[in-house]
Amino acid sequence: MDDLIIEVLELFIRKLKRNECTREQVKSAYMAITENMDIFASADELAEMYGKSRDAVHGVIKRRMIQKPRRNITLYSFKAFRKLVPPSWRRKD
Numbered sequence: 001m002d003d004l005i006i007e008v009l010e011l012f013i014r015k016l017k018r019n020e021c022t023r024e025q026v027k028s029a030y031m032a033i034t035e036n037m038d039i040f041a042s043a044d045e046l047a048e049m050y051g052k053s054r055d056a057v058h059g060v061i062k063r064r065m066i067q068k069p070r071r072n073i074t075l076y077s078f079k080a081f082r083k084l085v086p087p088s089w090r091r092k093d
Helices: 002-017 023-036 043-050 054-064 078-082
Strands: none
16 A cells, blocks of 8 residues: 555655646645645654744644644644745755
8 A cells, every 4th residue: 555655646746846736636636635635744754844944843833833743742743744844944946
């Protein structure tokens, strides 16, 4: 099952980067991700993804995140954290 998900995501990312996806495909993927998928990540994983320090990630979480972490303070909702990320942290592709 993992291999299939990885394969589908790699194909979609490749097509998305080449601007080969239809508007409907992009909208469908967006809706599936934002409404149905909640991935949890540690502060270290979030820091690595955004290229920031663990302290910076904890600062954003403490100042702005209302949702309770999963398993005490180990895992945070990526979907919820993504909404709080400062614009300067995002890639400028």
